Amino acid sequence: DADVTQTPRNRITKTGKRIMLECSQTKGHDRMYWYRQDPGLGLRLIYYSFDVKDINKGEISDGYSVSRQAQAKFSLSLESAIPNQTALYFCATSDWTSGEETQYFGPGTRLLVL
Amino acid sequence: QKEVEQNSGPLSVPEGAIASLNCTYSDRVSQSFFWYRQYSGKSPELIMSIYSNGDKEDGRFTAQLNKASQYVSLLIRDSQPSDSATYLCAVTRINTGFQKLVFGTGTRLLVSP
Numbered sequence: 696d697a698d699v700t701q702t703p704r705n706r707i708t709k710t711g712k713r714i715m716l717e718c719s720q721t722k723g724h725d726r727m728y729w730y731r732q733d734p735g736l737g738l739r740l741i742y743y744s745f746d747v748k749d750i751n752k753g754e755i756s757d758g759y760s761v762s763r764q765a766q767a768k769f770s771l772s773l774e775s776a777i778p779n780q781t782a783l784y785f786c787a788t789s790d791w792t793s794g795e796e797t798q799y800f801g802p803g804t805r806l807l808v809l
Numbered sequence: 810q811k812e813v814e815q816n817s818g819p820l821s822v823p824e825g826a827i828a829s830l831n832c833t834y835s836d837r838v839s840q841s842f843f844w845y846r847q848y849s850g851k852s853p854e855l856i857m858s859i860y861s862n863g864d865k866e867d868g869r870f871t872a873q874l875n876k877a878s879q880y881v882s883l884l885i886r887d888s889q890p891s892d893s894a895t896y897l898c899a900v901t902r903i904n905t906g907f908q909k910l911v912f913g914t915g916t917r918l919l920v921s922p
Contacts, residue, residue, distance in 0.1 A: 735817075737914040738853070738897070785852055796841055796901055796908045800852040 698722045699801035701786050707807045708776050716771045716804050718786030726789045727769040728798065729753075729761060731782040738785065744769055776808045810835055813900050815913035823921055828885040830916050832898030835879065841908065842874055844883045845897040847915065853897055857883065888920045 699720045708714050718727065729741040730753075740753030742761040750763055758780060762770045773780055786801040814833050822828045830844075841860055845853035857872040859865045859881065865872045871884040881900075885892055895915040901908040 738912040797855060798910055803852050
């Protein structure tokens with residue numbers, strides 16, 4: 696079984712709709728991240744969380760919100776989707792207790808906003 | 810200037826050759842450096858991490874770091890068609906006490922049989 700899972704894997708929605716992308720992990724890591732990837736722009740950090748009570752904005756948080764329901768679950772919401780949020784979204788986890796900030800990625804969610 | 814710069818490629822090499830992928834970064838205090846491989850439509854997968862100047866070898870992969878030149882590279886020996894992918898360089902940057910990971914846009918590698 697995959698250590699980091701994302702649902703749904705693909706999603707088509709319309710402008711103005713609210714949608715939620717979910718991430719779960721069985722790695723036991725405290726830190727979780729949401730990124731989006733666009734052609735030519737690379738991976739950009741949306742939000743990150745160090746534990747259930749510690750959530751922080753990344754470089755492109757506008758139009759997004761997150762919820763850390765448990766150590767293992769981190770959800771990303773688009774409150775009112777717009778076409779330029781069409782992208783590939785990745786959840787990632789890392790274990791700082793090892794002293795290394797190695798991040799492990801989920802399989803991704805491909806989102807299309809019409 | 811981008812924080813992490815990579816040539817987008819594609820870099821084309823024949824099977825069995827050495828592929829050399831390069832990355833420069835702008836923040837002198839960066840401490841950790843990573844190479845990820847990403848197949849089309851898939852998630853990034855960690856190949857190598859390097860933290861100190863010099864070379865680090867793992868199988869067919871060698872990462873090289875030169876902090877004075879702010880340069881990190883990845884060598885792939887005996888390249889195989891299965892190595893064809895986009896390679897992402899990632900560098901940590903201190904951000905309010907958090908070592909944020911900053912990614913380059915990736916270099917596409919094509920290994921021809």
